[in-house]
Amino acid sequence: TMKNKVDIAIIGGGIIGLYTAFELAKRGVENIAVYEKRYIGSGSTFRCGTGIRQQFGDEANIRMMKRSVEKWTTLGDEMDFPKFKMAKTGYLFLLYDEEEVKTFKRNVALQNSLGVPSKVITPEEAKEIVPTLDISEVIAATFNQTDGKANPFLAVYGLARKLRKMGIEINEYTEVKDIIVKDSQVEGVRTTKGEIKADIVLNAANAWAKIFNEKLGLNIPIEPYKHQGIVSEPFKKGEIKPMVVSFKYGGAYFTQKANGGLIGGIALKYGPTWDLTPTYEFLREVSRNFTRIIPALKHISIIRQWGGYYAETPDHNAVIGKIKEIEGYYLAAGFSGHGFMLAPAVAEGMAELITKGHTSLPFDFYDPYRFERGELREQAVQMG
Ligand code: FAD
Known part of the structure; x- marks a missing residue:
């Protein structure tokens, strides 16, 4: 049975949601649950081209990808699943x-x-x-x-297996219908299997992320x-x-x-x-x-x-960060053609942001408010 109260609720069981759950769990956050409307990986992650590269044209993406490659290299051992290897x-x-x-x-x-x-x-x-x-x-x-590639099926199943061993709940075929907000503070999520209380919600629904943002009156273009x-x-x-x-x-x-x-x-x-x-x-x-x-x-x-x-997004770079209008609401979505490769660094930075309030990774680059300010990033090379 599903818990009805967690510390952190993650919407989306793609590589971003699962990897972030893993980074949070590694930092000692135990009461996490992932909600996935279909089966894990079924969004973009299992449909990707498997490519992992550091050859970007801007400092932030290069630094993020350098960190990601370090993490991809050790992920197999870290999740006790040596079958997973970055090639x-x-x-x-x-x-x-x-x-x-x-x-x-x-x-x-x-x-x-x-x-x-x-x-x-x-x-x-x-x-x-x-x-x-x-x-x-x-x-x-x-x-x-x-640079290189990795198998997204093995990455997702390895992460899910490890997360379950760590006691993290992954709920498949569980759609989040609404993020519950009261007095500008997150209170939980309403799912097709009931309401869950949570002070922190991470929207890792990628292509679907805007559905939640729109309901909450936030204008973030994805x-x-x-x-x-x-x-x-x-x-x-x-x-x-x-x-x-x-x-x-x-x-x-x-x-x-x-x-x-x-x-x-x-x-x-x-x-x-x-x-x-x-x-x-x-x-x-x-x-x-x-x-x-x-x-x-x-x-x-x-x-x-x-x-x-x-x-x-308008500049093909993701929107990652804390949403200032709603306390406890975090967003990591809009990954264009490079969300698989970026996942390790995004997850690490997001786990730091949630547990410590800041990260040393260059998250400013992905600031969800840059469009509002009229600051487009240099276009990232788009393809996998
Ligand atoms: P997703 O994997 O889409 O996960 C989001 C999840 O949220 C989905 O599983 C979805 O079912 C779930 N969800 C949505 N709404 C709800 C809800 N209401 N309640 C609960 N769950 C919900 N990237 C690379 O890095 N390298 C590549 O070579 C590459 N090639 C690509 C080639 C193609 C053809 C495509 C389509 C993409 C490619 N990408 C590539 C991009 C990559 O697939 C994505 O950026 C990445 O998978 C994003 O991961 P995610 O976890 O954010 O999203």
């Missing part, structure tokens, strides 16, 4: 014109100054990393070996957009080790999974919309763009396609 197979950005090269050189310099070992390489060096690449139009590339992903039949393992990214070819990103299949997507999006129906247009554009990057992929069949939400 440090790198991220390879292919560059096709001088303008792109200029931007990426600047980004690499910034990444290096913050301790990320990315580098600018030649097309021939890129081809050594992925021998099947067509480099006839590529003029340079950037590569960082400490909109759901449909993106899609594919996996292919398996082929010779190790042929495409890193995540390969090409802005020129549809904003394509793809990598080979441990079982030999390809996983990836393109920048094509629809919305704002709640509809997640896969489209033929996407299938056609994925095929066209992927095969321009690696012609040999034309021999490989796509076996599955799906839709998922990017929860978008």
